[in-house]
Amino acid sequence: MFDDPDALTSSDRQHYAGCAGCQARYAGMADDARAVATLLAAPDLQPDVASAFKRVQSAPAAKPRFGFSLPILRPSSRPMFVGVAAAAVALAVVATAFANVLPLFQPKTVEPVPVTVADIQSLSALSEYGTLTWSTQPQPKIVLSAADAEAIAGFKAPAAGYLPSTMSKTITYAAMPKAVAVFTFDAGKAATAAAQTGQSLPKLPKGMDGSKLTVTVGPAIVEVYGKMNASSSSDASSQQINVPELVIGESAAPQVTSTQVTTKQLEDYILSIPGLSKDLKAALKAIGDPTSTLIIPVPIQYATSTSVTVQGVKGVAVGDNTGLGSGVIWIKGHVFAVVGPLKQIEVVKIANGLKS
Amino acid sequence: MAANLEAVPEGRTRLVKSREEAFEALFKSEYARVAGIANRVLADPHEAEDVAQEVFINFHRLHSASAPFAPAWLHRAAAHTALNRVRGRRRREKRELAQAPEEASRTVDPQQMLEVGEDRRVVRAALARLAPKPAAVLVLRASGLSYAEVAQALGVGTGQIGTLLRRAEAALRKEVTRGSSI
Structure with missing residues (x-):
């Protein structure tokens, strides 16, 4: 008025x-x-647009990256992020170790295993036992449409059949072609790592030195619901934390192949790492068919997990203890995940309505 | 075959060129406004231009200039980046206040300049103490954006802007009074 x-x-x-x-x-x-x-009166501003443009042009070249930052990626969280990344590699190794029939891991179902922070720290030490190199670098890209994402990933982007009425209509698509990492065990590096930490870590079994694990991940498509673009402040120190309203992901199931290392060797070796909780060891041993089971690490101090049925297959629903967010992961050909600051019942409903 | 081999680099060059052209067009159409938003927060034209350029550089790194959300993104980022600068200013403020009498002595009316500077400082500090959304609503609207443009920048419905604005105005007045009495 x-x-x-x-x-x-x-x-x-x-x-x-x-x-x-x-x-x-x-x-x-x-x-x-x-x-x-x-x-709010302000002094006069008479910008010189041409010279300002020249200054901006001379800034370092543009490179693609995600248009938003999750709290875990903020500088103060880097050590935690590195820990989680290392744990992810370690878990891939663990998965292979338990594939005691063939040196090949291709999951068809999911299984939660309880992990503690101490477990993550212990397992992440594994990444110090060799060298991780990307033979095909992961190249995630933000794209403008589902069609662009599909062109990169080579499969149809998952479409939500059901969404809560309050859900944002803005979707940011990200896609990644297949990426391949090779982890080479290195006895020398392992000895140095053990010496640096001062821990008595187990020696690499004979013949393991130089052996390789090849981990293939993707291609994948991630859809982020919410006004992430508008809120991705240009200042990394922004106090605004942009929490997506919903994240839907689909990826080809990861594959791990192993050369030289026998699965028995790897299994024994991992279980001998000091600091692993009894619960984790028991859970790993209890996995029925390790060659086809994707381990979902559930940090028991912060989250809970339950088994659910999604699209007719077994899924793992993970929720934080505060009830602020939940997610569900299942495998039906590909690995699917639906995560958001929603109630578990809503997340499962969205997951069941997903068309791929 | 040779023609095919040559076609790819040419296509890429054209693509890169068109992207650069799109960015230049966006820059020319939005720079003054983005700098104006930052200036509204900072009350400092030089720093406002720094912020505007930082915002454009970040945008160029992240997005295509032809993205439909480009102006809204720039407006919001300008407001938040400038507000963040005010929030991080405290240490520098002490230094500026120490220099103020020296600077003021070079002006025609030192007393008036000092008062204007102090008033602006109090207002900007109060603005930075508001929650991000009300602060951004005030700054964007005061910078001449329409209700629809403010709504787009903040990702809310246009119908909410009037209420948000009125509440934010009352909140700012209260904060300024509080800041002046501290």
Whole structure:
């Protein structure tokens, strides 16, 4: 009303003319608006657009990266992120170790295993026992449409059949072609790592030195719901944390192949790492068919997990202890995940309605 | 065959060129406004231009200039980046206040300049103490954006802007009064 007096209808005007309450409220608001206009007065700015453009052009070249940052990727969280990444590699190794029939791991189902922070730290030491190189670098890209994502990944982007009514209509698509990592065990590096930590870590079994594990991940498509683009502040120190409303991911199932290392060797070796909790060891041993089971590490201090049925197959639902967010992971040809700050029942409903 | 081999680099060059052209067009159409938003927060034209350039560089790294959300992204990023600078200013403020009498002595009316500078400092500090959304609503609207543009930048419905704005104005006045009495 203050900004646009013409917006008032004639009946509004009639009411206003006879309503002392509305008049008083309007007077207060108008007073605030005038005061703020004065308060926010700023010195004259006469920008030189041409020279400003030259300065911007001379800035370092553009490179693709995700248009938003998750709290875990903020600088203060880097050590934690590195720990988690190392744990992910270690878990791939663990998975292979338990594939005691063939030196090949290709999961068809999921199984939660409880991990503690101490477990993650212990397992992440494994990554110090060799060298991880990417024979095909992961190249995630933000794209503008589902079609662009499909062109990169080579499969149809998953489409949500059911979404809560409050869900944002803005979807950011990211896609990644297949990436291949090779982990080469290195006895020398392992000895140095053990010496540096001061821990008595187990020696690499004979013949393991130089052996390779090839881990293939992707291609994958990730869909992020929410106004992530608009809120990705240009300042990394921004106090705004952009939490997606929903994340849907689909990826080809990871594959791990092993040369030289026998699965028995790897299994014995991993179980001999000091610091692993009894629960984790027991859970790893209890996995029925390790050649086709994707281990979902559940940090038991922070999250809970339950088995659910999604699209007719077994899935693992993970929720944090505060009930603020939950996610579900299942494998049906590909690995699927639906994660969001929603109730578990909603996440499972979205997962069941997903069309791929 | 040779023609095919040559076609790829040419196509890429054209693509890169068109991307650069799109960015230049976006820059020219939005720079003054983005710098204006930052200036509204910072009350400092030089620093405002720094912020505007930082915002454009970040945008160029992350997105295509032809993205439909480009202006809204830039407006929001300008407001938040400038507000973050005000929040991180405290240490520098002490230094500036120490220099103020020296700078003021070079002006025509030192007393008036000092008062204007102090008023602006109090207002900007109050603005930075507001929650991010009300602060951004005030800054964007005061920078001349329409209700629809403010709504797009903040990802809210246009119908909510009037209410958000009125509440934010009242909140800022209260904060300024509080800041002045501290």
